[in-house]
Amino acid sequence: MWALNIFGFFIVDKLLMNLAMPTGVLLFLLPSLLVRVWKRRQWMLKYVIMGCFLLGIGTLSSTLTIQLVLAWACPVIVSCHYYSPRFTHFTLAGVLLCMLCAVYIGLYYGVWDANMMRSSEVLEGITMRAAFISDAIAAGDNLLLRVFNFYYIPRAAILVVVYLIGITLSKRTHNLLRRQEADNREKQRIGAELHVATQIQASMLPCIFPAFPERKEFDIYAAMNPAREVGGDFYDFFLTDADHLALVMADVSGKGIPAALFMVIAKTLLKNAAQSGLSPRAVLETVNNQLCENNEAEMFVTVWLGIYEISTGRLKVANAGHEFPAIKRANGEFALYKEKSGFVLAGMENARYREYNLELHKGDVLFIYTDGVAEATDAANTLYGTGRMLAALNRASDGTPKELLHAVKDDVDRFVGEAPQFDDITMLALQIKG
Known part of the structure; x- marks a missing residue:
């Protein structure tokens, strides 16, 4: 605009334009400086910035009376960004006041508006315009009142409409942001609670290895990788007395917090029943009825529950709908041991379970797991399967229980790739040393 006026595009006194344009530009740039240096009373900063904005538009609008009409809507729209009705009210009042001043100043200093002046003859200079306005008033044409009625009021009405639309949208947006902020706080709270729940769940599972450093007859290792922060799988192992080691592998239906709570109950009941000296079959029957209540x-x-008699190598097992274990005999390979399985716990009252015996000798390895291993899927929805699991175990068959579990987990991860994990992966390996 400044350059166009120099070449005569706008009919504005060049001296006046040379004063108005730098002043307007300075007022527009001043907020950028204020944001950097203003340290005290931060709440006042937005009022000062908006004041500079209004003065800048007012200065230019007084000069370019026709071209900057729409610019007055900008401060109102910008003020809605602060989501403060009070600030938007202040801005609207400031806009209406500054626009009123700019309209009348523009009569004397700004671009000649032939429609407003009712004259196609361009009058330059303040003196000539003042005389023209005085003559019009003396002739019964109150130019000042006509400008107010037909120029200022319609523009002000449009700005009020913009204000009403802007503040309505601002309130809706502000409410949405507040709800989003509340939702984010709730998610953070839930996330923190889930993190604590994960820690609590992890602390309930045996996680210190070697678990029985004083026992040279066997080596044991277990791990759980939940699909969510907390999972429904669990394992357990504990000595019921000096000669009996209980092994538990379980998978609760569902995922998340409900499954974790049910897991705590089931784990506690199983351990209490096993430590009372009951056989695996009796433990499952007792706990089943308790869970059905x-x-x-x-x-x-x-x-899957097994009680291993350390002195004889005899393992008594009962299975309530769980995966078949894998066993490797000394100098042999891992293979599934497919025994008859009973009904799941908490599925039906007074259910009966079978019990069978296994003989474990030096060099034998028992591997138990949840369905999250065999049912892991890749991006093409192909199951990992027990075949791949056995192959991974046999490739690492000479390793320790810890190395066996890591080998299977690494193989599952390679197979799954970038596909998401939908089920918990829990494994336990027991190696007989003598």
Whole structure:
């Protein structure tokens, strides 16, 4: 605009334009400096910035009376960004006041508006315009009142409409942001609670290895990788007395917090029943009836339970709908041991379970796991399967229980790739040393 006026595009006194344009530009740039140096009373900063904005538009609008009409809507729209009705009210009042001043100043200093002046003859200079306005008033044409009625009021009405639309949208947006902020706080709270729940769940599972450093007859290792922050799988192992080691592998239906809560109950009941000296079959039957009581959520759990007699190498096992274990005999390979399985726990009251015996000798390895291993899928939705699991175990068959579990987990990860993990992966390996 400045350059166009120099070449005569706008009919504005060049001296006046040379004063108005630098002043307007300075007022527009001043907020950028204020943001950097203003340290005290931050709440006042937005009012000072908006004041500079209004003065800048007012200065230019007084000069370019026709071309900058729409510019007055900008401060109102910008003020809505602060989501403060009070600030938007202040801005609208400032806009209406500054625009009123700019309209009348423009009569004397700005671009000649032939429609407003009712004269196609361009009058330059303040003196000539003042005389023209005075003559019009004396002739019964109150130019000042006519400008107010037909120029200022319509523009002000448009700005009020812009204000009403802007503040309505601002309130809606502000409410949405507040709800989003509340949702984010709630998600953070839930995330923190889930993190604590994960730590609590992890602390409930045996996680210190070697678990029994004083026992040279066997080596044991277990691990759980939940698909979510907290999972429904669990394992357990504990000595019921000096000669008996209980092994538990279980998978609760569902995922997340409900499964974790049911897992805590099931794990506690299983351990209490096993430590009382019951056989694996009796443990499952007792715990099944306990879990069926008040099971309004209709959850259930699959359980593989074995009690290993260390002195004889005899392993008594009962299975409640769980995966078949894999066993490697000394100098042999891993293979599934397919025994008959009973119904899941908490699925039906008074269910009966079978019990069978296994003989474990020096060099034998027992591997138990949840269905998250065999049912892991890749991007093409192909199952990992027990075949790949056995192959991974046999490739690392000479390793320790810890190395076996890591070998299987690494093989599952390679197979799955970038596909998401939908089920918990839990494994336990027991190696007989003598």
